[in-house]
Amino acid sequence: IPVSVKMRLGNEDMDLALDNALGVQEAGAAWLTVHGRTKRQGYRPPAYWDRIGAIRERVTLPVIANGEIWTLEDARRCQAESGCQDMMLGRGAVANPLLTREVAGGEPAGWPEVLAVLRDFGADIVGTGSEAQLCGRVKQWLSYSRRRWPEAGPLMESVKRETRLADLRAILGRDSGGNNAGQVVSF
Ligand SMILES: Cc1cc2nc3c(=O)[nH]c(=O)nc-3n(C[C@H](O)[C@H](O)[C@H](O)COP(=O)(O)O)c2cc1C
Known part of the structure; x- marks a missing residue:
């Protein structure tokens, strides 16, 4: 049974983000999803996709980028800034439940x-x-x-x-x- 982990970049600050990601990897997680904000940052934009990228570069397990993806354009920017192929949609998928289809190359929803x-x-x-x-x-x-x-x-x-x-x-x-x-x- 694959077990995955999801984490924020930190609680108060981002200092332990990489250590935590490496710990997750060492513990044997199948993949890691990172919400590109600290707990303190809550849901305030932006999400720091580049910080997710910094983690992705240092681990070998697959990293999934998450945070502030509302449109196809956001998704493409997130992929470019994080270097992650895969993303997790949160509120963007609630606002537009067909956003995944669009991101995957399908028709935009009306x-x-x-x-x-x-x-x-x-x-x-x-x-x-x-x-x-x-x-x-x-x-x-x-x-x-x-x-x-x-x-x-x-x-x-x-x-x-x-x-x-x-x-x-x-x-x-x-x-x-x-x-x-x-x-x-x-x-
Ligand atoms: C309706 C809803 C339910 C959520 N449930 C969970 C949850 O059970 N566990 C979790 O780690 N995050 C949960 N989240 C947080 C999202 O997974 C995500 O990390 C967060 O919303 C940031 O992404 P976003 O900017 O795309 O919304 C939820 C978000 C929403 C909108």
């Missing part, structure tokens, strides 16, 4: 396609938590989507006070996303 994924998610989670938790998950996703899709803004406004998943899903189902007329929107 909002109707993304909205369809969000609707499927709303259907898939039925029965997996309290109404408040489930509504929270859909709203959290929609909220991240606003960063990439202007269409998500008005939709967020219309669902933000909903406390029942069925009502929330009905609103998502009603929204045609602009140009996806003819698409099945009920679930």
Whole structure:
């Protein structure tokens, strides 16, 4: 069973990043994912992809770069600065669940396609938590989507006070996303 490790560049500072990575390697991890920020830096941009590269150069296990990849352009810059072929997407994959396809060379997604994924998610989670938790998950996703899709803004406004998943899903189902007329929107 391959065991992998994920780490930040550090807690307060980055001084121990390489030592920690070497320790992970020595312990036999199959690969190492590095979020290019310290804990103190939280989620504030930038992510220091070059620092991930400095680690990659000194270890032999595969290193996966993570942090602040929101677009295809970010992904290409991250690859160039870190020298890592492989990346882990966090919030970027929530804002655009089809970003991996684009990064892998496929078609960029449009909002109707993304909205369809969000609707499927709303259907898939039925029965997996309290109404408040489930509504929270859909709203959290929609909220991240606003960063990439202007269409998500008005939709967020219309669902933000909903406390029942069925009502929330009905609103998502009603929204045609602009140009996806003819698409099945009920679930
Ligand atoms: C919805 C969500 C769930 C996450 N869950 C985990 C987790 O279980 N373990 C973990 O190490 N990091 C988790 N993260 C952090 C991400 O793996 C990633 O390190 C962080 O978001 C930075 O990448 P980003 O700038 O692409 O978002 C999560 C992030 C998000 C947005």
